[in-house]
Amino acid sequence: MDALPLSRPFDTRRLGDSALSERIDATGEERAALAKAYDLLALDRLDAELTVAPWQRVGIKVSGRLIADLVQACVVTLEPVPQHLDHAFELAFLPPQDKAADPKTVAEAEVIVAFDEDDPPDPLTGPVIDLGAIVAEQLALGIDPYPRAPGADLAAEIGEASDPSASPFAALAGLRRDAKD
Template identity: 35%
Template sequence: MTTPEFSRPIDIRQADGKDMHIAADASERAALARRFGLVRIDRLEARVSLSRRDRTVDATGRLSADIVQSCAVSAEDLPVAVAEDFAFRFVPEASGHLPDEEIELDAEDCDEIEYAGTHCDIGEAVAQSLALAIDPFLTGPNADEARRKAGIVAPEDNSPFAVLKGLQPKE
């Protein structure tokens, strides 16, 4: 298994009541930008509070990042500020199911991240939270012009109602 680009392992035995600030350095940000298909990540940091119950660690906090991504239409670079609260739970790796076996998840299970041994990776969890915050269809102010130049009409211009509207007698 390879080490994640933004790895910040923490020993679960020392996690209870721990507050921490983590920040990605330039090489970590560049690697994450490649992984997520971004132009670049100028800043990625998070404040994290940890609490532990037996072998389960709850992590809550806030990530903030400054990223640059390409417009989905014009490909121009768009700066984006990301600020997201997060809450996830690190749980011991399940040994009761096979890798391809279907399992039922409850709503509270969806934020669970399995770990093996005695360490969980706060950095990778923050990186995954950033990935979920990225808008894959982000469009910039020049997107409409780029569509027009490419001859792409807006969906509402191609709707049956737009066609019917065009059939109305002109006054």
């Protein structure tokens, strides 16, 4: 994809010492492009309230709330499944040279994952941040990866019997028994 479906460049040099509020209301064309990009049946609403503020002397913090109404296909029946997102988020950005140089590996083999800590800041590679791309990313993170229509049952849909001998593993076990005989 050459152009971002939702783009709202924000020049951080406008900030000074105080925070600024921004609002994003996606147009019908932008919502259609995002629906296509994220394999949605429809994206009826996408708007966000954002606050962009200076952070840690040289960084930027973007906090906001995303609201979206979308429709996905059920992973079992392909029926339309509506979803309402109301998602608060916060991201921090620091220039790469100012990011902390804390170790990320143990004995250069394992990655340290600290679930109770905030995400590290993203790199701030210039004075412009694309708020639209941030909102599109947060939308993607909020979409249910496996939407199911009410009452959708995969076993019933594919006609699976509740008989355990019908399992492919039961067939393999039978082959193993035959090989021992």
